[in-house]
Amino acid sequence: MITTDRMAAVDANAAALGVPRKQLMESSGNAVAREVRALADPGASVELLCGRGNNGGDAFVAARFLSAYDATVSLLGRPESIRTEIARENWDALENSEIPAETVTDAVDLALDDPDVIVDAMLGSGVTGALREPERTAARLTNESDAAVVAVDVPSGVDADTGKPAAGEAGVAGEAGAADPVAVDADRVVTFHDEKPGLAALDADVTVADIGIPTAAERFTGPGDLLGIARDPTSHKGENGEVLVIGGGPYTGAPSLSARSALRTGADLVRVACPETVARTVQGYSADLIVRGLPGDRIGPAHVDRALELAAGNDVVVLGPGLGDGDGTREFVRRFLSRYDGRAVVDADALRVVPEVDTDAELICTPHQGELVGMGGETADDPDERAALVRSFAAEIGHTLLVKGAKDVVTDGDSVRLNRTGNPGMTVGGTGDVLAGAVGALAAVTDPFHAAAVGTYVNGLAGDAAADDMGYGLVATDLIDRIPEAMRDE
Numbered sequence: 001m002i003t004t005d006r007m008a009a010v011d012a013n014a015a016a017l018g019v020p021r022k023q024l025m026e027s028s029g030n031a032v033a034r035e036v037r038a039l040a041d042p043g044a045s046v047e048l049l050c051g052r053g054n055n056g057g058d059a060f061v062a063a064r065f066l067s068a069y070d071a072t073v074s075l076l077g078r079p080e081s082i083r084t085e086i087a088r089e090n091w092d093a094l095e096n097s098e099i100p101a102e103t104v105t106d107a108v109d110l111a112l113d114d115p116d117v118i119v120d121a122m123l124g125s126g127v128t129g130a131l132r133e134p135e136r137t138a139a140r141l142t143n144e145s146d147a148a149v150v151a152v153d154v155p156s157g158v159d160a161d162t163g164k165p166a167a168g169e170a171g172v173a174g175e176a177g178a179a180d181p182v183a184v185d186a187d188r189v190v191t192f193h194d195e196k197p198g199l200a201a202l203d204a205d206v207t208v209a210d211i212g213i214p215t216a217a218e219r220f221t222g223p224g225d226l227l228g229i230a231r232d233p234t235s236h237k238g239e240n241g242e243v244l245v246i247g248g249g250p251y252t253g254a255p256s257l258s259a260r261s262a263l264r265t266g267a268d269l270v271r272v273a274c275p276e277t278v279a280r281t282v283q284g285y286s287a288d289l290i291v292r293g294l295p296g297d298r299i300g301p302a303h304v305d306r307a308l309e310l311a312a313g314n315d316v317v318v319l320g321p322g323l324g325d326g327d328g329t330r331e332f333v334r335r336f337l338s339r340y341d342g343r344a345v346v347d348a349d350a351l352r353v354v355p356e357v358d359t360d361a362e363l364i365c366t367p368h369q370g371e372l373v374g375m376g377g378e379t380a381d382d383p384d385e386r387a388a389l390v391r392s393f394a395a396e397i398g399h400t401l402l403v404k405g406a407k408d409v410v411t412d413g414d415s416v417r418l419n420r421t422g423n424p425g426m427t428v429g430g431t432g433d434v435l436a437g438a439v440g441a442l443a444a445v446t447d448p449f450h451a452a453a454v455g456t457y458v459n460g461l462a463g464d465a466a467a468d469d470m471g472y473g474l475v476a477t478d479l480i481d482r483i484p485e486a487m488r489d490e
C-alpha cells in the first residue's frame with residue numbers, strides 16, 4: 001500500500017537511480033493496453049479520454065500498443081497546454097505516427113460514439129479539488145455510457161488516498177462542482193507499482209501493474225524523500241522550527257555543532273541550554289545561537305524544572321550532545337524524559353536512559369551500533385537482518401531509531417528505510433552531533449520517521465561533499481556548511 005505523497009517520492013528516487021519517469025510511463029501505458037486486451041477482442045472500439053498531465057500521457061503510450069483496435073485518443077484541452085514534457089513527447093509521437101488523436105477544448109463537443117471500452121486517463125494522482133470542466137462533463141458522459149470503463153491509476157476525480165471524491169483548495173464551497181462532486185465510476189482500475197489506500201473501497205476490479213520501479217527506490221533514502229519539506233513562502237519567524245539543544249558541560253563543541261547544524265538544516269531559532277561555566281564558550285562559537293546558562297558546571301537533577309520550561313517554548317529538544325555520563329546527568333535525563341511530553345532527538349550518553357524511562361515524549365534515538373547494544377538492542381552484519389532487528393526493537397521501546405553505520409537504519413517500528421549516503425571520513429568526532437541537530441530541525445517540520453530518514457540522508461550527502469573537497473581530512477564543521485546544498489531536492 002502506498003500513499004500519493006510517498007509514490008511521488010519513490011518516483012523521484014527511481015529517477016535518481018537512473019530510471020526516469022518517461023521510462024515508467026512507457027510501462028504504465030503498456031499495462032493499460034494489456035488491460036484493454038483482456039477486456040475486448042481486437043477490432044473493438046476504444047475511446048481514450050486524456051487529460052493534460054502524466055495520467056493522460058500514460059494513455060498516449062497505451063494508444064501505441066493498441067494498433068489492433070479501433071482506438072481514438074481525445075485530448076481534453078489544447079496540445080500546447082500539455083503540462084509535462086514527457087506527456088508532450090508521447091503526444092507528439094502519436095501525431096508523427098499518424099495515430100488518430102483529436103483535441104476537445106469544450107465539453108459540449110465531446111460526443112462519445114458508443115465505444116466498447118473507455119480508457120479514463122483524465123486525471124490521476126495530480127487531482128486537486130472537485131473536477132472542473134471539461135473533465136467534469138466528460139466524467140458524467142463516461143458514467144452514462146454502456147462502455148466498459150478502465151481507469152488509469154485511479155478513476156478521475158477520486159482521491160487515491162481516501163477513495164472519496166477529490167477535495168482541496170479548489171474544492172471549497174463556491175467552487176463549481178464542489179457541492180456535487182463527480183468522479184468516474186470505473187469497472188476496472190490499472191494502478192501502478194502498489195495498491196493505493198483509497199482504491200479498495202471502490203466498486204471496481206483493481207490491478208496493480210509493476211512498472212519497473214527498482215526496489216531500491218523505496219528501500220533507500222533518496223532525493224524524493226526531501227519532497228514535502230519545502231517551506232511555505234508566507235511563513236513567519238518561528239514557523240519553520242524552534243529547537244532547544246540541551247547539552248555541554250564536560251564538552252563545549254558538541255552542543256555547538258548540533259545547534260549550528262539545526263540552523264543550517266532550516267530551523268528558525270536554535271537555543272542551547274548548557275552549564276553556565278561553558279555558556280560563554282558555546283556562545284563564542286556562534287553569534288547565531290541563543291545560549292541559556294544553567295547553574296554549575298554539569299547538568300543535573302536540579303535543572304529539570306528550568307529545562308522543561310525552556311523546552312515548552314520549542315518544537316523539538318536535542319538531548320545529549322556533550323552532556324557526559326556523570327551520575328547526576330543521567331538522573332537529569334531520566335527525570336526530564338519522565339515529565340516531558342514533546343518531541344526529542346536523543347543522542348550520546350542520554351541514550352542509555354531511554355529503555356528504562358516511562359515517557360510520553362516522542363523520541364528519535366540516534367545510536368551507533370555500540371550504543372544500540374548499550375540500550376539493549378541487537379545488531380547484525382547483514383543490513384536487512386540488522387534492519388529487522390532494529391525495527392522490532394523500535395516497536396518494543398515505542399520510539400523512532402536511527403542506527404548509524406555504513407548503511408544507516410531508520411525505523412519507527414513499522415516502516416524501515418536504509419541510508420547509504422556518507423563515507424568513512426565521517427568517523428571523525430562531531431559528525432554525530434551534526435546529525436542530531438539536523439534531525440532536530442527536521443523533526444520540527446515533519447514526522448519523526450521522515451525527519452530521521454531525511455536527516456541522515458542530507459548529513460551523509462554533506463559528508464560526501466566535504467570528502468570531495470577534503471578527503472579523509474574532513475571535520476564535522478565542514479559538514480554543517482554543506483547541509484544547505486544537500487537539502488536541495490534536485
Ligand SMILES: NC(=O)C1=CN([C@@H]2O[C@H](COP(=O)(O)OP(=O)(O)OC[C@H]3O[C@@H](n4cnc5c(N)ncnc54)[C@H](O)[C@@H]3O)[C@@H](O)[C@H]2O)[C@H](O)CC1
Pocket residue numbers: 007011021024025026028051052053054055056058083084122123124125126127128129130131132133135152153154170192193
Ligand atoms: N510513478 C508513477 O506513479 C507514475 C505515474 N504516472 C502517471 O502520472 C499520473 C500523475 O500525473 P500528474 O501529471 O502529476 O497529474 P495528473 O495527470 O493526475 O493531473 C495533472 C493536471 O490536471 C489538472 N487538474 C488537477 N485537478 C483538476 C481538477 N479537479 N479538474 C480539472 N483539472 C485538474 C492540473 O492542472 C494538473 O496539473 C499518475 O496518476 C499516473 O497515471 C506516470 O506514468 C509515470 C509513473
Ligand SMILES: [K+]
Pocket residue numbers: 055120121122123124151152153154155156
Ligand atoms: K484516471
